[in-house]
Amino acid sequence: MLTILAKILKVLNSEDSPWQIGWAVGLGLLAGLLPFGLLTVLILLVVCLFTVNLSTFLLVWGVSGGLMLIFGDALEAFTWQQAQDPALLQLLAAEPLQLLHLHHTLVLGAFVVGMILLIPVAWLTTVLVKQYRGTVMEKIKKWKVVQALKASKLVQIYEKLN
Numbered sequence: 001m002l003t004i005l006a007k008i009l010k011v012l013n014s015e016d017s018p019w020q021i022g023w024a025v026g027l028g029l030l031a032g033l034l035p036f037g038l039l040t041v042l043i044l045l046v047v048c049l050f051t052v053n054l055s056t057f058l059l060v061w062g063v064s065g066g067l068m069l070i071f072g073d074a075l076e077a078f079t080w081q082q083a084q085d086p087a088l089l090q091l092l093a094a095e096p097l098q099l100l101h102l103h104h105t106l107v108l109g110a111f112v113v114g115m116i117l118l119i120p121v122a123w124l125t126t127v128l129v130k131q132y133r134g135t136v137m138e139k140i141k142k143w144k145v146v147q148a149l150k151a152s153k154l155v156q157i158y159e160k161l162n
Contacts, residue, residue, distance in 0.1 A: 032064025
């Protein structure tokens with residue numbers, strides 16, 4: 001638990017752009033909501049092509065994947081009720097789209113929810129990272145305890161190793 005917290009603080013204090021962290025959270029959420037398949041591979045391709053924070057992406061992917069174990073059945077039932085339109089089902093079962101498995105109710109529901117949340121979550125995360133870096137991080141750096149820890153030899157050796 002402390003290692004995860006330390007990694008989160010390391011990412012927040014890193015030189016990465018807030019947008020890199022924000023898009024990592026948004027894309028990690030989208031990948032975690034989806035069952036593993038071609039859509040997830042496409043998201044991984046996007047993550048590899050663009051500069052997003054990979055450790056944040058992997059952490060959010062794991063956490064949101066765990067959330068789908070809890071909420072997956074409810075999302076599938078809701079999508080089943082909404083996707084009863086024969087024209088929609090025929091469109092989703094068309095040959096090119098069939099590879100994406102959007103004709104499955106869980107994949108369709110997770111994809112729609114993920115796409116709806118992608119931009120707001122990325123934007124909100126970016127704003128929160130900027131707020132943290134602008135106010136909280138500066139106040140923490142001024143604490144005597146933090147200054148004493150940074151001056152210790154153990155921390156200096158640790159920073160040299162990284």
